[in-house]
Amino acid sequence: MMHTLIKITAFCALPFLLRGNVSAQTHKPVTVIFDTDIGNDIDDVLAxxxxxxxxxxxxxDLKAITVSKAHPYAVAFTDLMNRYNKMGNIPIGYVGAKGATPDSGLYTGQTLGYREQGKKVFTANLQLADQVPEAYKLQRKVLGAAPDGSVVMIVVGFSTNIARLLASGKDEYSNLSGRELVAKKVKKLYMMAGMFGDNPFPEYNVVEDSSAARIVFEQWPGKVVTSGFEVGARIHFPAKALIRSFPQLWDHPMVNAYFHYIKMPYDRETWDLTSVLHAVEGDKHYFRESAAGVVKIAPDGKSTFSEQAGGKHHILFLDENKIAPIIHRFVQTVGGHY
Incomplete structure (x- = not known):
């Protein structure tokens, strides 16, 4: 996701622990498919x-990462992040060249090609996008193998891939149509999409592929929980947390990308992080869900929500007293501490 709103906020001295200091959990993990337009905004990397x-x-159990940004560096950068975090086995799917935003963005190429003293810091396969499956096909593969009603999908970019999933037909992974497969296998869809606050405008994730967004909101057969622009815009990730807690700085791909995206120092809005937090830790009630209703996408890309009995859509609300605890949780989880 990419937005133009930038606001510098004071850094709060919050615990930010290095990756690896993670408590083991005993409960059964939730199967997740993560769909992202990584490369457009830095919040995708934090998420x-x-x-x-x-x-x-x-x-x-992160079964797949599917990329909706139509530039091959987005795939190569995702692979770098996977491998750096010792999760190179997580499969990646790609929207292909006909997706939205075919530019390289402000950090993927810069990070992939970053050099210190004339030597490249990171290894990258810039041709990987040609070798991975199309995103919706990978989604079908994961869904086809999953138990009924077990998969949580988190979509923080364009709706392109999941609209293609809905339109897909039976294949080697399932005899069901895309819509039937989603209805049978997906427990819930969490999205960062739309703008439902005062003075609404066409939000980036929607307007870049508004036809796909319209298809998803009209045809998705299950529950959809949407975090609008106005939610993440009020919560800023403290950049000093990265500086304080990652001594490798430019040698860490997440920090390197953050430094490249906008000239430091800046505290970035957390649009995509809100959807991830609510999808995984909704039981902590960091956000409030609306009553059931319907999200509609207008021809100009503006989104509206209206409560409606029997509706499948919900939007998130943010209370002022929750902002500090949410920032604290973002700092912990981005830094590797559960």
Missing amino acids: LSMLYTYQQAGRI
Whole structure:
């Protein structure tokens, strides 16, 4: 996700522990498919780091990462993040060249090619996008093998991949259509999409592929929980936490990408992180869910929500007294401490 709103906030001295200091969990992990437009905004990278923490803690089983940004560096960067976090076995799917935002972005290429004293810091396969499956096919593979009603999908970029999933037909992974497969296998869909606050405008994740977003909100057969722009815009990730707690700085791909995205210092809005937190830790009630209703996407890309009995959509609300605890939790989970 990419947005233009930037706000520098004061750093709160919160615990930020290095990855690896993760408590083991005893409960059964939730199966997750993560769909991201990584490469457009840095919050996708922070959100992915949260998922690594949950994976290490046994809270989730991250079965696939699917990329909706149509540039091959997005795939190569995701692979770098996986391998750096010792999770190179997590499969990646790619939207392909016909997806949205075919530019390279502001950090993927810079991080992949980063050099110190004339030597490249990271190894990367820049041709990987040509070698991975199309995103919706990988989603079908994971869903086809999953128990009924067991998969949580987290989509923090464009709706392109999941719209293609809905439109897909039977294949080697399932005899069900995409819509039937989703209805049978997906427990819940969590999205960062839309803007439901005062003075709404066409939000980036929606407007970049508004036809796909419209398809998803009209046709998705199960429950959808959406975090709008106005939620993550009020919560800022403290950049000093990265500086304080990752001594490798430029040699860490997450920090390297953060430094490249915008000139430091800056505290970034946490749009995508809100969906990940609510999807995995909704029982902690960091956010309030609306009553059931319907999200509609207008021709200009603006989104509206109205309560409606029997509706399948819910939007998130943020209370002021929850902002500090949420920032604390973001700092912990991005840093690797469950």
